[in-house]
Amino acid sequence: MKPTNYHLFDFLDFDVSLSRNESLWKACKPSAVFENDGDICVLVPFQKQILANDMAADTGVPREEYTLIIRQYEPKILRLFIGFGEEQMTDESEMLQMSDRVKKTPLSVSFGNGRWTVTDPEGTVRAVINIQEPELDRWSTLLPDPQETLDIRLYPDGKREIRLAAYDHFSPPRYDALPIGFCKLDGQKERATMSFECKADECFAGTGERFTKMDLSGQTFFLKNQDGQGVNNRRTYKNIPFYVSSRMYGAFYHTCAHSKLSLAGVSTRSVEFLSDQAMLDVFLIGGDSMEEIIRGYRDLTGYPSMPPLWSFGVWMSRMTYFSADEVNEICDRMRREHYPCDVIHLDTGWFKTDWLCEWKFNEERFPDPEGFIRGLKDKGYRVTLWQLPYVAEDAEQIDEARKNHYICTLTKQQEGEGSNFSALDYAGTIDFTDPAATEWYKGLLRRLLNMGVAAIKTDFGENIHMDAIYKNMKPELLNNLYALLYQKAAYEVTKEVTGDGIVWARAAWAGCQRYPLHWGGxxxxxxxxxxxxxxxxxxxxxxxxxxxxxxxxxxxxxxxxxxxxxxxxxxxxxxxxxxxxxxxxxxxxxxxxxxxxxxxxxxxxxxxxxxxxxxxxxxxxxxxxxxxxxxxxxxxxxxxxxxxxxxxxxxxxxxxxxxxxxxxxxxxxxxxxxxxxxxxxxxxxxxxxxxxxxxxxxxxxxxxxxxxxxxxxxxxxxxxxxxxxxxxxxxxxxxxxxxxxxxxxxx
CATH class of the missing domain: 3.20.20.80 (Glycosidases)
Incomplete structure (x- = not known):
């Protein structure tokens, strides 16, 4: 990225040449606030901005008005939602698995002294929506007055204030963050942003498997799962749209869209979030300890299950073992020399052709898979197997997978250099948005698990074929969510057959903690x-x-x-x-x-x-x-x-x-x-x-x-x-x- 010092380009991803038909719409002062079924609805007008480096209102275009919903839950969770006429608030999401502890708390609103005050039934203030004009001491007209803004202070736990970044600008045309805004490209809404004010000494952590310093302040992350190619760079297999703050709150951005999160990075005054989808659904979680905040996040997205006892022992593997004889020799030696060990893992070499995943043992190298697995179990070893969620052109399942659309349908030849470490090597990605394809995949694993295999290594899953059609989701939304659907399927069939809920996974998104366990790549x-x-x-x-x-x-x-x-x-x-x-x-x-x-x-x-x-x-x-x-x-x-x-x-x-x-x-x-x-x-x-x-x-x-x-x-x-x-x-x-x-x- 070549920084321009213009917010349009440095955070909102506008075309620097301003040659595309795109526009930014900025939130203005609310026109009305009212209660609806225990939620608080804030009618927010949005003003189109002139397509220029410096921001200025395009007053020749009528404003568009959308509803921001404020909802309070026990325990100490406040939700902000705005769908810009494109999306509706819902709890029906693969990412959400709300616990019994999550209970909606009805809110009411009153007006006085230039502000709406939102309270719960006990009178605790949960939000303050300010519409007062700022106090001025006018002496110059050199610069225009700032545009209207959306000034809301939020109190998810009734104590700590989290404020929308209402005033993060230098001069009125030079903004560093917007409280809420959305973008259009060729007339279609496609991106949305929300920002919270942060303090000068505020620190942040979380956001997934981040291979960097503990305090993440000053950094901006692209929340797009991809092959990390190591653990010393900004790429990562596991992006989680959730952070914790030293001010003792957490923020969960309920989306699977490719997103950008700046933790006092683009602006030291703001935490900024940009979603490629025209929707913002944010849960703010308060707490007096990190444990309480993270538990609040799990109350929304699900709790981990307990792995089996044997999984806590030593696992032995390499890339790869090539035969039953080789594995038995290693396992016998460990027992003979009393190296305690519980798991022997077969990586890429148990197939007929190395890396060509067909979910079947090589009959020459492993002539009696059931006997092989049973013999190891008698010695105290569990066998786990590597595989991936892509079907190769030469796999025996390719015709069946294509005929029944169990894999995505490619819309064009895949670009990029394929290798043994890329989805591009394969003919298609298994379509876990399709229940039939999911059951087909479970059937492939069920046969192995019934043979005595203890667990499946759900490798990859952070990349999918993007130039492709999936049954029930666009690839741009599926990319991040794919890890959750993939691991859920493997976990469920493993639990069904063996009684043990476990996978060995590399990629992750919000909710994947329900399906342990994950390793660092x-x-x-x-x-x-x-x-x-x-x-x-x-x-x-x-x-x-x-x-x-x-x-x-x-x-x-x-x-x-x-x-x-x-x-x-x-x-x-x-x-x-x-x-x-x-x-x-x-x-x-x-x-x-x-x-x-x-x-x-x-x-x-x-x-x-x-x-x-x-x-x-x-x-x-x-x-x-x-x-x-x-x-x-x-x-x-x-x-x-x-x-x-x-x-x-x-x-x-x-x-x-x-x-x-x-x-x-x-x-x-x-x-x-x-x-x-x-x-x-x-x-x-x-x-x-x-x-x-x-x-x-x-x-x-x-x-x-x-x-x-x-x-x-x-x-x-x-x-x-x-x-x-x-x-x-x-x-x-x-x-x-x-x-x-x-x-x-x-x-």
């Missing part, structure tokens, strides 16, 4: 890959998701994508990070089994044993996460939103509510650790510290990691070594009291 096996992964996981946890994992020790290598060797220290440090994640899976483009790294294999085995020792604690924290608003991997601001330091720390995290984890991400084995408020005990040594301070330049041997536990906590642990979770009898769980007698974990 194709990270590099490097320190920056590890750091980027953690940043993504922290923001993801603040976006409503309870469970998240990552490829240990990174997916690909440098400088050669598939063939460079992973460094021993990267392997160990990433293992330590994985042990203290909700789920731990080894995967990548070359060998991942620990015995291929003999110098550090004993260290790795020891950390795997610690993982299994901690499974009772992980289960405890997971149950809390699925019933409220918490997550297993928690940014420091989740517990300390009032600590400014925590808004700038993205290389530490809480693991559940009791552990503080500080992974080492360098070859020197040194790092600084910030201990937030509280009393902390080193989990390995028993050393005690008071919080609110830094521990500087710690020297951390390779076999250890800085892990601290809250003083006074009781940590449930499993007392015996096991080879897999099938060996566990959770009634044997013991509790370690972190008190004056605790001298460090024995492991």
């Amino acid at each position: 194709d990270s590099c096996s490097s320190w920056d890959g590890m750091a980027g992964s953690l940043k993504g996981g922290l923001h993801f946890g603040l976006s409503g998701f309870a469970f998240w994992s990552h490829d240990v020790p990174g997916f690909h290598t440098l400088p050669n994508f598939m063939n460079s060797r992973v460094r021993d220290d990267v392997y160990v440090r990433w293992t330590q990070f994985g042990v203290f994640s909700s789920h731990i899976r080894y995967h990548g483009t070359n060998k991942r089994e620990p015995w291929h790294y003999p110098a550090i294999a004993p260290i790795v085995k020891r950390w795997w044993q610690l993982r299994y020792k901690l499974i009772p604690y992980i289960l405890q924290e997971s149950r809390k996460a699925v019933s409220g608003g918490s997550t297993v991997l928690q940014a420091l601001i989740f517990h300390h939103p009032d600590d400014p330091m925590c808004w700038h720390i993205d290389d530490e995290y809480y693991f559940g509510d009791d552990f503080l984890v500080a992974p080492v991400m360098n070859s020197e084995g040194r790092r600084d650790v910030y201990l937030p408020e509280g009393n902390w005990v080193n989990f390995f040594t028993g050393e005690r510290y008071s919080g609110g301070k830094w521990l500087k330049d710690l020297n951390v041997p390779l076999e250890l990691m800085p892990v601290y536990v809250r003083e006074g906590a009781e940590i449930p642990v499993y007392p015996e070594p096991v080879d897999c979770t099938d060996d566990m009898d959770l009634s044997k769980t013991e509790y370690i009291k972190i008190d004056g007698r605790f001298g460090g974990i024995e492991w």
Whole structure:
């Protein structure tokens, strides 16, 4: 983007040459406010702007008037909706799954002193709509007066004020944000914007799996799911149109349209949202804690379900295993050498032709799939399988899929360079907007699940064929929503057949937290890959998701994508990070089994044993996460939103509510650790510290990691070594009291 310093171009995506037939319509002072069935309706006139760099009213064109609806819900949720005559407010949405806690609260409105005041039945003010003229001390007519504006202050929790950005401009023609506006192209409404005022010191987090600093203020994001191609850039597989603010509110933009979100980026005075759809449906969520705000978001979009016990064990994979013999040899060796492990994952190599997904085992490499899976299950292993939501030209299902329109119908030859990492390699995307196509896909998985497969890796899904026809949705709206429809289908059939609700997914949009679990995509096996992964996981946890994992020790290598060797220290440090994640899976483009790294294999085995020792604690924290608003991997601001330091720390995290984890991400084995408020005990040594301070330049041997536990906590642990979770009898769980007698974990 080449910035122009004109709002039309820098945020609203107008043609810089002004050669297109497009127009901007700006919200003006309300003409009326009234109550309708407990909602407050605000009649907002919109004034067309002259098509020019500087904004000015085109008074020769009549205003258009549309209704802004204000609705209040328990608990502490306020909804703003305006459809510009194109869309109606609805709760019938794949993204919404409102809990029983969400109850509409009737509102009433009164007028006095130049403002409408909106209150609930208890008299709590929920909105103030100001129509007073600003006080002036006029001495110059050099510049025109500013245009009318829409000035509304909102109070979702009855306390904190969130104000539309009514006055974000320099001189009257030079706007940086609009409270509400919409655009037309060739006479058709196609984009809409809404902005909220932000404070100079306000910080933001969330918005999906964001591979960047903890405080997102000053940044502008394009909310379009796409192949992230790593974890160190602005692209991401998981965009979530929801953020949390240090002013203790959250905003959920209920849309699946391609959108733009500027968190004090284009203007430091405003949070600006631009949707490619002419509709704005925004839920503002108040709360006294991050947990309360995120729970409010889940009350709207759904709660995560609890993954099965076996999923919390170690997953072993690489890209890829090629035969039943190879898999059995690896699994037998892990049992023989007592590397605890629960899952063996088959990636792209279980088909007749590598990468050619036909949802069928290669009969030569896997001559008896049922026996193969059953034999592994008898040894305590679950088998999971890779696949994707595209059908290839050479797949045996292509004729059936085309004849029945189970895949999209392409409208033109796809442009771009296809590869093994692009939807463009395939003949079409499975059309999950069509119930018949969804059932067909479920049938492909059902056959595999009935053979004993435990779960499906729902890879890809962040890209679809765009120059195509889908049965019930335009591709521009389907692109982001596709991950939700795809994962829902796989989750439902897995739950139906196996009883376990689980997928292993890469893409995500609002609502996908209902279908765990997700992993962080194709990270590099490097320190920056590890750091980027953690940043993504922290923001993801603040976006409503309870469970998240990552490829240990990174997916690909440098400088050669598939063939460079992973460094021993990267392997160990990433293992330590994985042990203290909700789920731990080894995967990548070359060998991942620990015995291929003999110098550090004993260290790795020891950390795997610690993982299994901690499974009772992980289960405890997971149950809390699925019933409220918490997550297993928690940014420091989740517990300390009032600590400014925590808004700038993205290389530490809480693991559940009791552990503080500080992974080492360098070859020197040194790092600084910030201990937030509280009393902390080193989990390995028993050393005690008071919080609110830094521990500087710690020297951390390779076999250890800085892990601290809250003083006074009781940590449930499993007392015996096991080879897999099938060996566990959770009634044997013991509790370690972190008190004056605790001298460090024995492991």
